[in-house]
Amino acid sequence: MEEGRDPDVRLGRVGATASAAAECEVLVIGGGTTGVGVARDAAMRGFSVILVERGDLATGTTGRFHGLLHSGGRYAVKDPQAARECIGENVILRRIASDCIEDTGGLFVTTPIDNPDYADRFVVACQDTGIPVEEIPVAEALRREPRLNPRITRAFVVPDATIDAWKTVWTCARSATDYGARILPYHEVITVTRDGDRVTGIVASRPDGGQVQIRAQVTVNAAGAWGGRIAALAGCQVQISPGKGIMVAANHRLVQTVVNRCEMPADGDILVPIRTVSVIGTTDIPTEDPDHWEITRAEINQMLESGENLVPGFAAGRMMRVWGGVRPLFQDDAPAETRDVTRAHAVLDHRKRDGVAGFLTITGGKLCTFRLMAQDVVDAVCIVLGTTRASRTADEPLPDSQGHHFYQLGSRLAEREASLLDEQLICECELVRRGRLEAEMGRRPAPSLDDLRRALRLGMGPCQGGFCMFRATGILHQMKHLSAAEADQALMAFLEERWKGVYPLLHSDQLRQAWLDDWIFQGVLDVEHLPQAAPAQPQGTEPPQTQPQETEPQETPTGRAT
Numbered sequence: 001m002e003e004g005r006d007p008d009v010r011l012g013r014v015g016a017t018a019s020a021a022a023e024c025e026v027l028v029i030g031g032g033t034t035g036v037g038v039a040r041d042a043a044m045r046g047f048s049v050i051l052v053e054r055g056d057l058a059t060g061t062t063g064r065f066h067g068l069l070h071s072g073g074r075y076a077v078k079d080p081q082a083a084r085e086c087i088g089e090n091v092i093l094r095r096i097a098s099d100c101i102e103d104t105g106g107l108f109v110t111t112p113i114d115n116p117d118y119a120d121r122f123v124v125a126c127q128d129t130g131i132p133v134e135e136i137p138v139a140e141a142l143r144r145e146p147r148l149n150p151r152i153t154r155a156f157v158v159p160d161a162t163i164d165a166w167k168t169v170w171t172c173a174r175s176a177t178d179y180g181a182r183i184l185p186y187h188e189v190i191t192v193t194r195d196g197d198r199v200t201g202i203v204a205s206r207p208d209g210g211q212v213q214i215r216a217q218v219t220v221n222a223a224g225a226w227g228g229r230i231a232a233l234a235g236c237q238v239q240i241s242p243g244k245g246i247m248v249a250a251n252h253r254l255v256q257t258v259v260n261r262c263e264m265p266a267d268g269d270i271l272v273p274i275r276t277v278s279v280i281g282t283t284d285i286p287t288e289d290p291d292h293w294e295i296t297r298a299e300i301n302q303m304l305e306s307g308e309n310l311v312p313g314f315a316a317g318r319m320m321r322v323w324g325g326v327r328p329l330f331q332d333d334a335p336a337e338t339r340d341v342t343r344a345h346a347v348l349d350h351r352k353r354d355g356v357a358g359f360l361t362i363t364g365g366k367l368c369t370f371r372l373m374a375q376d377v378v379d380a381v382c383i384v385l386g387t388t389r390a391s392r393t394a395d396e397p398l399p400d401s402q403g404h405h406f407y408q409l410g411s412r413l414a415e416r417e418a419s420l421l422d423e424q425l426i427c428e429c430e431l432v433r434r435g436r437l438e439a440e441m442g443r444r445p446a447p448s449l450d451d452l453r454r455a456l457r458l459g460m461g462p463c464q465g466g467f468c469m470f471r472a473t474g475i476l477h478q479m480k481h482l483s484a485a486e487a488d489q490a491l492m493a494f495l496e497e498r499w500k501g502v503y504p505l506l507h508s509d510q511l512r513q514a515w516l517d518d519w520i521f522q523g524v525l526d527v528e529h530l531p532q533a534a535p536a537q538p539q540g541t542e543p544p545q546t547q548p549q550e551t552e553p554q555e556t557p558t559g560r561a562t
């Protein structure tokens with residue numbers, strides 16, 4: 001590998017100069033599960049690797065998904081290829097990423113609104129695609145899940161589970177850097193450089209306002225729903241049909257098992273228990289622009305009604321938050337309905353498609369198939385580079401998963417109880433200790449409070465930051481030597497992001513909570529009238545070298561949606 005001219009790039013930090021350069025064999029665009037999976041696989045095969053991501057890692061669709069490690073049952077009838085990929089990867093991820101997974105198990109239930117004939121087709125399709133499936137008596141299903149709709153007529157057990165996307169991404173990134181990869185968050189690709197018919201790398205903007213040029217022998221486009229745009233920068237065409245979906249979190253764990261309707265995939269047909277909450281989702285609406293879309297009242301009502309069908313009384317419960325994400329659905333001839341697009345993935349070699357060498361796109365797929373997607377595209381990289389190197393990601397566990405222990409609900413509480421009086425608690429809802437918060441702040445050059453939220457779950461509980469965020473802001477101010485105006489700005493930015501996901505759901509107890517938060521921030525602190533600096537530029541970070549992140553994907557804000 002030729003070293004870059006800016007040594008700081010290697011460390012994933014911002015260089016001191018306004019422009020910098022680096023070189024690698026494999027350049028990866030996109031820091032979601034797919035991108036970090038590619039970076040890890042390629043680095044493990046001995047390639048020199050750089051990954052660029054325009055925001056923090058996992059701020060794209062990965063950080064906005066539904067939390068489900070699919071068994072494949074959902075796709076068994078409609079999309080057998082996707083179902084086979086899901087069950088294959090389900091088995092592998094349980095082995096290599098156990099620390100990121102809670103083994104909740106899954107149920108498919110025939111509810112009063114489902115076609116009763118579907119269940120028999122479902123069983124046959126599961127058997128055909130290799131998904132373990134077992135019918136259990138309805139009484140047994142209701143014993144396991146007492147809040148389930150008592151009018152269900154059939155119930156099937158499958159190996160669904162939940163997977164923590166943020167933990168998965170951070171631990172993959174950490175493993176990739178252990179193998180020598182360089183991970184550059186807050187680096188946005190603005191140009192894909194070409195020499196005639198060959199892609200030679202990229203130019204990316206840096207968080208300090210400068211730019212970095214990265215030359216690569218092969219560039220892999222893993223930009224998810226933004227993949228079409230990256231391809232266009234290279235003069236290639238990739239038809240992505242972004243499919244927007246929303247999810248609503250109730251502040252209790254109403255079920256302990258992932259519960260699916262036993263029916264063709266539809267809206268609002270899965271209830272996922274994630275940590276202490278339950279998440280109903282999702283919708284699937286074609287959208288033009290993955291950066292600009294809205295969550296409508298009708299969609300929220302649809303989710304509440306869907307939850308009611310699975311768990312009577314759901315809609316009257318305390319709803320904590322709504323958010324959404326955009327699926328990177330790929331099909332050469334885009335159909336009208338995005339649910340008709342296969343959930344299987346595709347590797348595109350642009351030399352064959354567009355006559356442009358040195359450029360590959362990995363697209364489609366699911367979060368739970370990210371490892372396979374990475375393996376397939378790095379196999380294609382090997383072909384382009386004329387070498388044969390086998391993938392080892394199916395066998396080598398991720399850091400923190402060597403012990404093959406699944407995540408257990410309550411582990412954070414157990415840790416806290418062991419040292420109850422030793423340390424200040426900053427976030428009561430999520431049990432975030434001061435030491436842990438300071439360690440995370442120390443690891444990042446200039447973290448936003450939202451970056452800290454993703455890393456630690458800070459402010460993600462029922463009070464949505466009401467009690468912890470002024471404390472966290474004070475600590476950030478002290479540790480990072482912010483001016484008062486900069487600290488005010490950081491707090492306001494966080495509150496505005498949180499508010500987007502809270503206000504569409506305000507009623508009952510959550511409305512009382514929001515009113516209390518408002519008294520704290522407006523009544524006591526008068527945040528809107530504090531002097532504020534211009535928005536701070538978040539800066540790069542290295543994947544954590546310390547403890548695994550206790551994070552959860554479901555609470556990300558609606559982002560750029562309104």
Ligand SMILES: Cc1cc2nc3c(=O)[nH]c(=O)nc-3n(C[C@H](O)[C@H](O)[C@H](O)COP(=O)(O)OP(=O)(O)OC[C@H]3O[C@@H](n4cnc5c(N)ncnc54)[C@H](O)[C@@H]3O)c2cc1C
Pocket residue numbers: 029030031032033034035052053054055057058059060061062063064065066067068069070187188189190222223224225226243244245246247281282283324325326327328364365366367368369
């Ligand atoms: C509502 C919803 C629910 C879902 N639920 C599930 C589920 O339960 N289980 C499951 O397995 N899958 C689920 N999925 C699918 C899954 O979330 C996605 O397939 C997966 O997260 C895609 O990951 P990715 O890395 O390919 O894309 P992303 O996570 O979107 O990563 C692409 C990255 O590219 C970056 N990028 C874009 N432009 C640039 C640029 N110019 N320069 C640098 N970086 C750039 C983006 O910031 C982004 O971080 C769901 C999807 C949606 C929308």
